[in-house]
Amino acid sequence: xxxxxxxxxxxxxxxxxxxxxxxxxxxxxxxxxxxxxxxxxxxxxxxxxxxxxxxxxxxxxxxxxxxxxxxxxxxxxxxxxxxxxxxxxxxxxxxxxxxxxxxxxxxxxxxxxxxxxxxxxxxxxxxxxxxxxxxxxxxxxxxxxxxxxxxxxxxxxxxxxxxxxxxxxxxxxxxxxxxxxxxxxxxxxxxxxxxxxxxxxxxxxxxxxxxxxxxxxxxxxxxxxxxxxxxxxxxxxxxxxxxxxxxxxxxxxxxxxxxxxxxxxxxxxxxxxxxxxxx
Amino acid sequence: xxxxxxxxxxxxxxxxxxxxxxxxxxxxxxxxxxxxxxxxxxxxxxxxxxxxxxxxxxxxxxxxxxxxxxxxxxxxxxxxxxxxxxxxxxxxxxxxxxxxxxxxxxxxxxxxxxxxxxxxxxxxxxxxxxxxxxxxxxxxxxxxxxxxxxxxxxxxxxxxxxxxxxxxxxxxxxxxxxxxxxxxxxxxxxxxxxxxxxxxxxxxxxxxxxxxxxxxxxxxxxxxxxxxxxxxxxxxxxxxxxxxxxxxxxxxxxxxxxxxxxxxxxxxxxxxxxxxxxxxxxxxxxxxxxxxxxxxxxxxxxxxxxxxxxxxxxxxxxxxxxx
Numbered sequence: 001x002x003x004x005x006x007x008x009x010x011x012x013x014x015x016x017x018x019x020x021x022x023x024x025x026x027x028x029x030x031x032x033x034x035x036x037x038x039x040x041x042x043x044x045x046x047x048x049x050x051x052x053x054x055x056x057x058x059x060x061x062x063x064x065x066x067x068x069x070x071x072x073x074x075x076x077x078x079x080x081x082x083x084x085x086x087x088x089x090x091x092x093x094x095x096x097x098x099x100x101x102x103x104x105x106x107x108x109x110x111x112x113x114x115x116x117x118x119x120x121x122x123x124x125x126x127x128x129x130x131x132x133x134x135x136x137x138x139x140x141x142x143x144x145x146x147x148x149x150x151x152x153x154x155x156x157x158x159x160x161x162x163x164x165x166x167x168x169x170x171x172x173x174x175x176x177x178x179x180x181x182x183x184x185x186x187x188x189x190x191x192x193x194x195x196x197x198x199x200x201x202x203x204x205x206x207x208x209x210x211x212x213x214x215x216x217x218x219x220x221x222x223x224x225x226x227x228x229x230x231x232x233x234x235x236x237x238x239x240x241x242x243x244x245x246x247x248x249x250x251x252x253x254x255x256x257x258x259x260x261x262x263x264x265x266x267x268x269x270x271x272x273x274x275x276x277x278x279x
Numbered sequence: 280x281x282x283x284x285x286x287x288x289x290x291x292x293x294x295x296x297x298x299x300x301x302x303x304x305x306x307x308x309x310x311x312x313x314x315x316x317x318x319x320x321x322x323x324x325x326x327x328x329x330x331x332x333x334x335x336x337x338x339x340x341x342x343x344x345x346x347x348x349x350x351x352x353x354x355x356x357x358x359x360x361x362x363x364x365x366x367x368x369x370x371x372x373x374x375x376x377x378x379x380x381x382x383x384x385x386x387x388x389x390x391x392x393x394x395x396x397x398x399x400x401x402x403x404x405x406x407x408x409x410x411x412x413x414x415x416x417x418x419x420x421x422x423x424x425x426x427x428x429x430x431x432x433x434x435x436x437x438x439x440x441x442x443x444x445x446x447x448x449x450x451x452x453x454x455x456x457x458x459x460x461x462x463x464x465x466x467x468x469x470x471x472x473x474x475x476x477x478x479x480x481x482x483x484x485x486x487x488x489x490x491x492x493x494x495x496x497x498x499x500x501x502x503x504x505x506x507x508x509x510x511x512x513x514x515x516x517x518x519x520x521x522x523x524x525x526x527x528x529x530x531x532x533x534x535x536x537x538x539x540x541x542x543x544x545x546x547x548x549x550x551x552x553x554x555x556x557x558x559x560x561x562x563x564x565x566x567x568x569x570x571x572x573x574x575x576x577x578x579x580x581x582x583x584x585x586x587x588x589x590x591x592x593x594x595x596x597x598x599x600x601x602x
Contacts, residue, residue: 119532120294120584121301124539125557125576129569132561133309209424213543216426217558231427235547238430239438246434249427256422 007269014265020258028079031072039070039225050243061230061244062237070225071251077226078255081142082208086200088146093153094196098184100154101161108158115154123148127210131219138221141214145207156199160192194270198263205259212252227252287588291581296350298577302570303349309566314338358571363563368571372553376575378448379552383541385468386475391530393476394483398526399519401484402491413484420481425540429474429547436470443470446549471548475540479533486529490522497521524595531587535580 008014037043042064043056050059050067058068100111127144134140164170165188173183214220215228216235227248234244314333318325333339337348352359358368401413420428437445444450449463494500495518503513538554545554553572560568 117294117297120535120577120580121298122535122538122573122576122580124536124542125573128542128557128561129305129573132564132569133305133566205422212424213426213539216424216543217546217561219561228424228426231424231430235426235430238434242434242438245427245430249424249431252424252427253419253422256424257418260418260422 004269008265011265011268013261014269017258017261017263017265020254021262024075024079024255024258027072028075031075035069035072037066037069039065039073041065043069047237047241049241050247058247059241059243061234062241067230067244067247070230071227071248073225074227074230074248074251075255077138077221077224078208078211078252081138081145081211082204082259085142085145085149085207085211086203088142089150089203090153090196090200092146093150094157094189096150097154097157097159098161098189098192101158102165102180102184102188104162111154112158115151118148119151119155121148124210124213127214128217128219131214136214136219136221138224141211141219141221144214145210148210149203149207153196153199153203156195157192160195161188164188164191198267198270201259201263201266205256205263208252208256208259283592284589287585291585295578295581299350299353299574300346302353302574303346305573306566306570353574358574359567361560361565361568361571363560363565364568368568371556371568372571372575375551375553375556378550379541379545379554381468382471382475382545382550382552383537385472386479386540386544387530387537389472389476390479391483391526394480395487395519395523395526397480398484398487399491399514399522401488402495402518402522403514405488405492410488414488417481417484420477421485423478425474425478425543426547428477429471429544432470432474433547443467445470448551467548467550471544471550474548475537475544478540479537482529482533483526486526487522490525491518494518494522520594524591527587527591527594531584531591534583534587535576537583538576538580 008018037056043066044053044060044064046060046062046064048056048060048064050057052059056066056068058066058071061067061070096111096115100108100115127148130144130147131140134143161184170183170187173187178187211220211226212228212231215226216232218229218232220226220229230248231245231252234241234248238245314329318329318332337345340348356369358372360366361368361371364371397413397417401410404410433445436443444467448467449455449460450467453463455463500513500517503517508517541552542554542557544550545552546558549555553575557569557572557576559565560572
């Protein structure tokens with residue numbers, strides 16, 4: 001564990017990523033308490049340029065709503081959707097991959113055909129169709145994102161389990177008559193976790209991008225403000241008011257960048273063999 | 280080679296059929312009775328009309344029979360009727376398909392060429408300032424949402440500098456023909472294609488760099504060096520060729536994302552392709568059209584995957600087709 005933190009904090013990408021993530025989490029948790037301006041309420045005249053009033057630092061949108069407040073409240077939605085949909089994708093993908101890798105044969109064939117099928121479907125198009133049909137809400141968004149992002153998890157876990165299964169300690173557990181579920185849960189999965197953690201951190205980033213794209217197209221939860229929605233709303237008035245689209249986009253960029261950097265840092269820390277050359 | 284192609288085509292057809300079946304159930308998931316929804320979309324919802332619709336589309340028949348009728352329809356390229364646009368879905372998609380192909384293929388070509396170029400530069404000069412600069416840029420482009428890149432492009436190149444048109448496929452009312460028309464379309468194409476290409480360019484840059492550094496360490500590269508081959512020849516013929524394999528695989532995996540990106544790009548730039556059509560269908564909750572576009576997108580991804588599979592076999596020096 002000490003070794004892990006040492007190499008995680010030793011790489012510049014790991015540190016920058018961690019700092020960005022901690023900041024984003026802090027904003028999402030405490031921001032709304034410190035800046036209680038509701039992102040939906042009209043606080044100033046419409047199209048107030050940024051950096052003119054201290055109370056509304058990033059200006060207002062077409063309806064006189066505080067852009068800064070929107071960004072702070074939007075952090076909650078982005079991080080929450082990213083995190084929860086990734087967790088759901090893990091809950092779907094890990095068992096499928098573990099069963100395919102552990103049992104092999106027909107089970108493996110069937111589960112992998114199923115996974116490949118889902119991987120072939122264009123994911124963003126499927127997410128659009130699902131959210132449109134289930135009606136936009138935070139639940140349908142999380143469900144759709146999870147549904148299009150679990151296949152890589154299943155494939156990764158399958159590969160790991162496939163190689164761990166032949167190890168002697170697993171063979172020993174089989175010989176001593178342990179149940180399949182005990183072997184999978186207690187012997188194999190804990191050893192297959194590190195690549196899954198790396199993948200998960202990258203999946204949170206992708207999920208945030210997916211959510212913002214859905215919200216941008218008008219498929220966001222109508223009761224929650226999100227960065228993608230703000231950019232989408234500012235799109236039609238971009239010639240008059242650049243700040244409405246620029247700032248929320250920067251928020252998305254920074255959070256996704258932070259998570260990708262963490263992914264790289266984790267990769268170097270957890271899989272030292274695969275760490276990149278030339279640094 | 281031939282048996283490989285038939286096998287892959289067969290597999291693709293099976294997957295496509297499965298997607299069509301999935302599509303059928305997705306339509307049934309849509310809120311409300313399809314006949315009532317259709318009647319509503321057509322603007323009249325009295326009982327007689329709803330009953331007529333139900334009979335016309337076989338909605339009064341049992342579910343398996345409906346499924347059979349639907350699959351049969353899709354096979355004969357009948358994707359249903361869009362009441363909002365008052366036209367068959369297949370016709371609407373057919374009209375828009377060329378624009379989407381032009382956009383996605385241009386974006387794909389740009390991203391692959393620039394990505395491999397930058398990636399191999401970074402790998403060649405690994406550890407230097409150039410490498411760091413390329414890596415940082417790739418990381419940033421990789422984290423930018425496509426819709427935002429599109430809007431920033433408009434803000435910079437259309438609003439501020441007034442270099443490029445911000446929307447559409449051609450200048451409305453200009454009635455250009457021949458080379459003039461081609462130049463006009465190309466001008467409109469630059470920004471959407473670059474926007475869509477940028478994200479993938481970043482991906483290919485990272486992949487090419489990582490993969491080239493991996494291959495560089497292998498024994499056959501040492502052999503080549505021992506033979507006294509020049510650095511440039513080793514990079515191009517030995518390292519790059521082998522390093523391209525994972526890049527090609529990635530291109531296949533990404534075809535679905537490319538289509539998804541096209542939906543966003545076409546929406547922002549009002550590019551008249553099937554992505555924009557999907558957005559319109561979405562706004563009007565035109566489910567027949569929405570799912571029709573979805574099936575065609577899936578078919579495009581399957582075809583693209585098939586092509587990348589073939590390219591992979593052609594590029595891979597270890598696979599021989601002669602046998």
